[in-house]
Amino acid sequence: MSSAQFVGLLIGGITSGSIYALVGLGFTIIYAVTKIINFAQGEFVMLGGLLSYILIHSAGISMVPALFLSILIAAAIGAAMYLLAIRSAKNASVVSLIIVTIGAAIFIRGLAGQLLTKEYVRSPSFSGEQSISVLGARIDPQALWIIGTMVVVTIILHFFLTYTMVGKALKACAINPVASSLVGINPRTMALIAFILAAALGGIGGVVLAPFTMLWYQSGVMLGLKGFVAAAIGGFKSPVAAVFGGLLIGVVESLAVWASWGPFSSAYKDAIALVVLLLILLVRSGKLAEEERTG
Amino acid sequence: MLARLKRNWLYLAIAAIIAFFVLIPFDWFLGQYATLMIFIGIYSIVTVGLCLLMGYTGQVSLGQAAFFGMGAYVSAILSKTYGVNPWLAMLIAAAMTGAFAYIIGYPIFRLKGNYLAMATLGLGLIMWILFRELSQFTGGPDGMSEIPSLAIGGFVFNTSFRRYFLVWFFCLAVLLISQNIVRSRTGRALRAIHGSEEAAESIGINVTQFKVKILALSAVYASLAGSLFVYHLRFVSPQSFDFMASVKLVVMAVIGGLASVWGAIFGAGATHILSDELLLRFGGWDVVVYGLILVLVMIFMPEGLFVKLKEVFERLRLRYRQGGTEP
Numbered sequence: 001m002s003s004a005q006f007v008g009l010l011i012g013g014i015t016s017g018s019i020y021a022l023v024g025l026g027f028t029i030i031y032a033v034t035k036i037i038n039f040a041q042g043e044f045v046m047l048g049g050l051l052s053y054i055l056i057h058s059a060g061i062s063m064v065p066a067l068f069l070s071i072l073i074a075a076a077i078g079a080a081m082y083l084l085a086i087r088s089a090k091n092a093s094v095v096s097l098i099i100v101t102i103g104a105a106i107f108i109r110g111l112a113g114q115l116l117t118k119e120y121v122r123s124p125s126f127s128g129e130q131s132i133s134v135l136g137a138r139i140d141p142q143a144l145w146i147i148g149t150m151v152v153v154t155i156i157l158h159f160f161l162t163y164t165m166v167g168k169a170l171k172a173c174a175i176n177p178v179a180s181s182l183v184g185i186n187p188r189t190m191a192l193i194a195f196i197l198a199a200a201l202g203g204i205g206g207v208v209l210a211p212f213t214m215l216w217y218q219s220g221v222m223l224g225l226k227g228f229v230a231a232a233i234g235g236f237k238s239p240v241a242a243v244f245g246g247l248l249i250g251v252v253e254s255l256a257v258w259a260s261w262g263p264f265s266s267a268y269k270d271a272i273a274l275v276v277l278l279l280i281l282l283v284r285s286g287k288l289a290e291e292e293r294t295g
Numbered sequence: 296m297l298a299r300l301k302r303n304w305l306y307l308a309i310a311a312i313i314a315f316f317v318l319i320p321f322d323w324f325l326g327q328y329a330t331l332m333i334f335i336g337i338y339s340i341v342t343v344g345l346c347l348l349m350g351y352t353g354q355v356s357l358g359q360a361a362f363f364g365m366g367a368y369v370s371a372i373l374s375k376t377y378g379v380n381p382w383l384a385m386l387i388a389a390a391m392t393g394a395f396a397y398i399i400g401y402p403i404f405r406l407k408g409n410y411l412a413m414a415t416l417g418l419g420l421i422m423w424i425l426f427r428e429l430s431q432f433t434g435g436p437d438g439m440s441e442i443p444s445l446a447i448g449g450f451v452f453n454t455s456f457r458r459y460f461l462v463w464f465f466c467l468a469v470l471l472i473s474q475n476i477v478r479s480r481t482g483r484a485l486r487a488i489h490g491s492e493e494a495a496e497s498i499g500i501n502v503t504q505f506k507v508k509i510l511a512l513s514a515v516y517a518s519l520a521g522s523l524f525v526y527h528l529r530f531v532s533p534q535s536f537d538f539m540a541s542v543k544l545v546v547m548a549v550i551g552g553l554a555s556v557w558g559a560i561f562g563a564g565a566t567h568i569l570s571d572e573l574l575l576r577f578g579g580w581d582v583v584v585y586g587l588i589l590v591l592v593m594i595f596m597p598e599g600l601f602v603k604l605k606e607v608f609e610r611l612r613l614r615y616r617q618g619g620t621e622p
Binding site for chain 2: 037089106
C-alpha cells in the first residue's frame with residue numbers, strides 16, 4: 001500500500017469517526033444527566049441529513065438557513081421525545097426505559113420514511129465537488145467540513161459545559177442529582193436540556209454528513225450503534241473521551257479494509273466496533289460494577 | 296358443588312376459551328391458523344427462557360436472538376450440508392448453544408444493569424454479522440433453503456398441521472419444566488438474587504453460578520425454538536436474528552409480565568399477532584404504529600399487559616362477587 005492510500009484511508013476513518021464522535025457526545029450527555037441510554041440517538045443524524053436535503057430540494061430554501069433549520073427541527077424532536085415519552089416513564093426500570101427509547105427510535109424512523117422520503121438522498125456539497133489533494137491522497141472537501149465541524153462543536157461544547165451557568169448546572173446534575181437539586185437545579189429541566197443538546201449534536205452530524213454519503217431513513221440504526229460504542233469507550237462520562245472513542249472506531253474500521261486475512265474480510269468492519277465494545281466492558285467490569293452499586 | 300362451580304366459573308370459562316383456541320386446527324382455518332400458532336409456540340419457548348432470566352433473575356439480555364439464530368443455523372447447516380439426522384442436529388445445536396452461553400456467562404455477568412444490556416446487545420449483533428458474513432457455511436444474506444424436515448420413522452412433519460402439534464408439544468414441555476424450576480429451590484434462589492444479590496450471597500447462594508446456569512437454560516430454549524423455526528420454514532436467513540428480533544423477544548417477555556411463565560405465551564402471542572398480522576393493515580405506517588405502541592405500553596403498563604389484564608379481571612371478579620352477595 002502506498003502512503004497516499006494510507007493517508008486516504010486515515011482521513012476517511014477520521015471523517016466517519018467524527019460522525020460517531022458527534023453521536024457519542026449525545027449518548028454521553030444524556031447518560032451522564034439521566035442515566036438513560038438513548039437508543040434513538042442515531043435517528044437524529046438521519047433526521048438532520050434527510051431534513052436538510054428536503055428543505056434544500058423540495059422547499060427551495062437556500063443552503064445555510066436550511067442547515068440551521070434542520071438542526072433546529074432535530075433538536076425540537078429531541079425535546080418532544082423527552083417531554084412526551086421519557087418524562088412520563090421516568091420511574092420505569094432499566095429495561096422499560098431501553099424499550100421506550102427503542103420504541104421512540106422506531107417511531108421517528110417510521111415517520112421519516114413516511115413523511116420525508118424513502119429514497120437514498122445526497123445533499124449538495126458545502127464547497128463544491130472538486131476533490132483536493134492532501135499528501136497525495138484525493139479527498140472530498142466535505143470530509144474536511146465534517147472533521148472541522150466536529151472539532152469546533154467539541155470545543156464549543158467544552159466551553160459551554162465549563163464556563164456557562166447552564167453548562168455547569170448540567171455537570172452538577174451529572175455528578176450528583178440530589179445535591180444539585182438542593183442548590184436549586186431542577187434535574188428535569190437539565191434532562192430536557194440534555195436531550196435537546198444531544199438531538200442537536202445528532203442533527204449537526206446529519207447535515208454535514210448528508211453531502212458526503214448517501215443517507216436514507218434507515219441510516220440511523222448503524223450510526224447510532226457506532227456512536228454508542230464511541231460513548232462506551234469513553235465510559236459514558238467524559239465528552240472528550242467519547243470523541244476519542246469515535247475517532248478510534250472510525251480509524252480502526254477504515255484501516256481494517258487492508259488488514260483482512262483468511263476468512264476475516266472487510267465485511268466484518270461493522271463487527272470491529274462491537275468487539276472493541278465487549279473488550280472494554282469486560283476489562284472495566286470491576287470498576288463498572290462498583291459504579292453501579294454506589295449509583 | 297354448584298357454589299364451587301359458580302366461584303370457579305371464570306376459570307372454567309378461560310380454560311374453555313384456551314381449549315377452544317388450541318383445538319381449532321382440528322376443524323377449520325387449517326392452514327392459516329396452524330401457521331400463526333406455530334410461530335406463537337416457537338416465540339413462547341424463547342420468551343419463557345427470557346422470563347426466567349429477566350423476570351425471575353433480574354438480568355437483561357438484548358441479544359437473545361443470537362441464541363435463537365445459533366439453534367437455527369447449527370440445525371440447518373448440520374442437517375442440510377452434512378446430512379445429519381434433523382433430531383440429532385437439533386440436539387447438537389441445543390448443546391452447543393447452551394455450552395456457548397455457559398462459557399460467555401461468566402465474564403458477561405460481571406456486568407450489571409445498563410452495562411449488561413450493552414454487552415448482550417453487542418454480542419447479539421456480532422452473532423448476526425457472523426450469520427451474514429460466514430457465507431461459505433450460512434449462505435450469506437440470502438440464507439439457506441430446502442432444509443430437510445423432521446420425521447419420526449416414516450411420519451414426516453411436512454404439513455403445518457403436523458408441525459403445529461410438534462411445536463406445541465415442545466412448548467408445553469418447556470413451560471412445565473420452567474414451572475417446576477420456578478417452584479423449586481432453584482426458583483426461590485433466583486428470586487432471592489433478583490431481590491438483592493448481596494443478601495442472596497450472604498445466605499449461601501452462589502449468585503454467579505445461578506445466573507450463568509439460567510442464561511444457559513434460556514439459551515437452550517432459544518436454540519430449540521430456533522431449530523423448530525428452521526424445520527418449520529425450511530429456510531433460514533440472517534434477517535430473522537437482527538437487533539430488532541432481539542428487541543421483539545424482550546418486548547414479548549415484558550408484555551407477558553416477565554415474572555410469569557404462563558404470561559410468556561400471552562406476551563409472545565400478543566406481540567406476534569400485533570407485529571405480524573394487525574400492523575400489516577396500516578400499510579407503510581406499520582412501523583410508526585409499532586413504535587408508538589411500544590412507547591405507550593412501557594409508559595402506562597411497565598409491568599406488562601398480562602399483569603394489567605389480570606388486575607382488571609380480578610377487579611371485575613370482585614365486583615361480580617359483591618353483586619352476588621347483595622340480595
